[in-house]
Amino acid sequence: MKDNSVYKRSHNACLDLIRSHATGALLGSEPSLAQFLEVSRTTVRTILSSLAAAGILHVEGREKRVLRHPYDDEYFPVTETESSAELVERKFMELILKGDLKPGSMINTLELARQFAVSTSAIREYLSGFNRFGLIAKRPNSSWVFQGFTRAFALELSDIRELFELKSIEVFAERVGTEQGRRKLKELKTAHIDLLDRVETDYHNFSALDESFHRAINDASQNRFIREFYDVISLIFHYHFQWNKIDERERNEVAIHEHLAIMEALEVGDIRQARKAAAHHLESARKTLLRSIRDA
Amino acid sequence: MKDNSVYKRSHNACLDLIRSHATGALLGSEPSLAQFLEVSRTTVRTILSSLAAAGILHVEGREKRVLRHPYDDEYFPVTETESSAELVERKFMELILKGDLKPGSMINTLELARQFAVSTSAIREYLSGFNRFGLIAKRPNSSWVFQGFTRAFALELSDIRELFELKSIEVFAERVGTEQGRRKLKELKTAHIDLLDRVETDYHNFSALDESFHRAINDASQNRFIREFYDVISLIFHYHFQWNKIDERERNEVAIHEHLAIMEALEVGDIRQARKAAAHHLESARKTLLRSIRDA
DNA sequence: CAAGTGTGCTTTACCGATAATAGACAGAAA
DNA sequence: TTTCTGTCTATTATCGGTAAAGCACACTTG
Known part of the structure; x- marks a missing residue:
C-alpha cells in the first residue's frame, strides 16, 4: 500500500x-x-x-x-514526510559511502528490504534505476553486484564529465550573446561574488551554487543525455561530499575563483580563455574526487 | 509469481x-x-x-x-520462452515505433498492463529502466509521458554517439598495436568482406555485424558510461530498423564499405584517416536515422 | 463565462505472497 | 584431492491487491 x-x-x-x-x-x-x-x-x-x-x-x-x-x-x-523511494535512496547512498558495502560484494535485496524496513519491490525498483550510475551491475536471475566507488569509477566519470561540459560550454558561450544568456551569466557571477565575501562562514553553501553553475552550463547543451548525465555527477558529489568534509573551505574557495575565471572569460567573449579555464576547473574537480577515494 | x-x-x-x-x-x-x-x-x-x-x-x-x-x-x-520483462520490452518498442503512441501522450501503466497481459509492476519496472533512453519522462505521482521519437531525439542521440565513438576510436587505434587488438580487427574485417560477397541475399545479416563492430570500438574506451550508452544506440537501431526496411540493402552495402574504410586506415596505422572515415560513417548513420523519422 | 468547488472514478505507489531459480554444503564417485 | 551429485536453503521475478493521490466533469459562484 x-x-x-x-x-x-x-x-x-x-x-x-x-x-x-x-x-x-x-x-x-x-x-x-x-x-x-x-x-x-x-x-x-x-x-x-x-x-x-x-x-x-x-x-x-x-x-x-x-x-x-x-x-x-x-x-x-x-521522517514521515519521506517517501519510500526517497528513504531507500538516502539509506543506500549512506551504505555505499560509509564503506559498509565492499567492492565486489553482492547486494541482497531481501536483506536490504529488512534493513531499510521497506518491501523488496521498493529496493528492486531503486536498484534498477540506480543502475545508470554505473556503480552496480546485475547478473540475470541473480543478485546485483556492487562494483565499488573506485578510482576507475572516478576516472571514467570525470572523463565523460569533461567531454560533456567542454562541449556544453561552447554552446553556453554562444548563448551569452543573447539577452537571456547575459542575464543568466550576470546572475551567477553576482551569486559567486556574494558568496566569496562570506566564504569564511558560509562556505558550505557552495555546494548548491556549484550545482546551479554547472547545471546552467550543461543545460545549455540542449541535449537530454548530457543533462541526464549531470544528474549522475550531481548525486555522486552531493552524497560523496556529505561524507568527506576534508579541506571543504579551501576547496570551495578555490572552486569559486575558478568559476569566476570561466565567467569572466565568457563575459568578454574570449572563448579560448573560457575553454582553458573550464578545462582547468574540471581538472581540479577530478583531482579532488580522486583524492577522496580510499583504494589505490 | x-x-x-x-x-x-x-x-x-x-x-x-x-x-x-x-x-x-x-x-x-x-x-x-x-x-x-x-x-x-x-x-x-x-x-x-x-x-x-x-x-x-x-x-x-x-x-x-x-x-x-x-x-x-x-x-x-x-512465446513461452520469453520472460515477462522481455515481452514488455518487445511490445513497448513496437508500440512506439509503429507510431501508436503519439508524442506528448501519457502512458497509462494499468492500460499497458492489460494490453500486454502482465502486472502493473512489470510495466512500472520496465518504464523506470527505459527512462535512460530519453524517450519518456515522469511527473511524480503521476503518469509517464512519451516524448516522441522525434527529430530532436535523433539529433541529440547522434551528437553523443559521435562524441563517444570518435573518442573510442582513438583508444581502439592504440589497441591495434597489440596482438589481441590486431586479431580482433582482422576478425572483424574478414567478417565484413565475407558478408560483402553475399550481400545481395544476406544483407539483413548486417545488423548483427554492425552491432559487433561498433560494440568493439566502444568497448575499447574502457569507460562504463560509453559502453552503457551504446546499449541505447543498439536498442534504438535494433527496433527502429525492424520497422523501417526502406533501402535496407543499399544502406547496408554502403555501411559495409564505410566500416572497411575505417578498418583499412586502422590497419596501416593511419589514425588521421581512421578518424576521418569514422566521422564520415557516423555522419551517414545520422542521416539515415533522420531520414526515417516522420515528423518535420 | 471564467474560475472555483463537489464528487466520483482512475491511476499510481507500495506491500506481501508464491513459484522459479540460484546457491551452498555434505557426501559420493572418479 | 578434485569434481560431481543430492539435497536443502536463500533469493529473485512476478503477481494481485489496497490506500493514497491524481484527474475529469458537472455544478456553482462571482
Whole structure:
C-alpha cells in the first residue's frame, strides 16, 4: 500500500505558508494552492479539511481564512514526510559511502528490504534505476553486484564529465550573446561574488551554487543525455561530499575563483580563455574526487 | 509469481545441444551444462529430469546418454520462452515505433498492463529502466509521458554517439598495436568482406555485424558510461530498423564499405584517416536515422 | 463565462505472497 | 584431492491487491 507522505509533506509546506500570512488573511483557491504545493487538488482538499478540523483555518465555500498560526508540534515529523523511494535512496547512498558495502560484494535485496524496513519491490525498483550510475551491475536471475566507488569509477566519470561540459560550454558561450544568456551569466557571477565575501562562514553553501553553475552550463547543451548525465555527477558529489568534509573551505574557495575565471572569460567573449579555464576547473574537480577515494 | 521461461528457454537450447550429438553419446556434467546454458544447476537438473522422462536421455548417476534426437514438437513454443520483462520490452518498442503512441501522450501503466497481459509492476519496472533512453519522462505521482521519437531525439542521440565513438576510436587505434587488438580487427574485417560477397541475399545479416563492430570500438574506451550508452544506440537501431526496411540493402552495402574504410586506415596505422572515415560513417548513420523519422 | 468547488472514478505507489531459480554444503564417485 | 551429485536453503521475478493521490466533469459562484 501507499503511505501518505505526499500529504504529510504538503501539509507541512502548507503550515509554512500559513505562518507567512497574518491571522484573518485568506488563502488562495484550491487550484492555486495545488500548483504552489506541486500536488493535486485532491491532496490540497485533504490538507484543508485537516487544517479546518484542527482549528487553524476556517473553510467554507471559497473562504479559507487563517484562524491562527500552527504550533510546532502540528507539523508532521520529517521522517514521515519521506517517501519510500526517497528513504531507500538516502539509506543506500549512506551504505555505499560509509564503506559498509565492499567492492565486489553482492547486494541482497531481501536483506536490504529488512534493513531499510521497506518491501523488496521498493529496493528492486531503486536498484534498477540506480543502475545508470554505473556503480552496480546485475547478473540475470541473480543478485546485483556492487562494483565499488573506485578510482576507475572516478576516472571514467570525470572523463565523460569533461567531454560533456567542454562541449556544453561552447554552446553556453554562444548563448551569452543573447539577452537571456547575459542575464543568466550576470546572475551567477553576482551569486559567486556574494558568496566569496562570506566564504569564511558560509562556505558550505557552495555546494548548491556549484550545482546551479554547472547545471546552467550543461543545460545549455540542449541535449537530454548530457543533462541526464549531470544528474549522475550531481548525486555522486552531493552524497560523496556529505561524507568527506576534508579541506571543504579551501576547496570551495578555490572552486569559486575558478568559476569566476570561466565567467569572466565568457563575459568578454574570449572563448579560448573560457575553454582553458573550464578545462582547468574540471581538472581540479577530478583531482579532488580522486583524492577522496580510499583504494589505490 | 515467476514463470518458468528460463527453464523453457534452456530446455530448448538443450534440445539443440542434443541434436548436435550422436545417439548414444554422453552429455557433460551438470556444472558444465549449467555454464554452457548460462543457468544454475537447479535448472539443469530440472531439464535433465524432464528429458529423461520424455525418453530422450538416459540419466543415471553421472551418465547422461542420448537415447534419441528430440522431435520438433518437443520444443517449447518461442512465446513461452520469453520472460515477462522481455515481452514488455518487445511490445513497448513496437508500440512506439509503429507510431501508436503519439508524442506528448501519457502512458497509462494499468492500460499497458492489460494490453500486454502482465502486472502493473512489470510495466512500472520496465518504464523506470527505459527512462535512460530519453524517450519518456515522469511527473511524480503521476503518469509517464512519451516524448516522441522525434527529430530532436535523433539529433541529440547522434551528437553523443559521435562524441563517444570518435573518442573510442582513438583508444581502439592504440589497441591495434597489440596482438589481441590486431586479431580482433582482422576478425572483424574478414567478417565484413565475407558478408560483402553475399550481400545481395544476406544483407539483413548486417545488423548483427554492425552491432559487433561498433560494440568493439566502444568497448575499447574502457569507460562504463560509453559502453552503457551504446546499449541505447543498439536498442534504438535494433527496433527502429525492424520497422523501417526502406533501402535496407543499399544502406547496408554502403555501411559495409564505410566500416572497411575505417578498418583499412586502422590497419596501416593511419589514425588521421581512421578518424576521418569514422566521422564520415557516423555522419551517414545520422542521416539515415533522420531520414526515417516522420515528423518535420 | 471564467474560475472555483463537489464528487466520483482512475491511476499510481507500495506491500506481501508464491513459484522459479540460484546457491551452498555434505557426501559420493572418479 | 578434485569434481560431481543430492539435497536443502536463500533469493529473485512476478503477481494481485489496497490506500493514497491524481484527474475529469458537472455544478456553482462571482
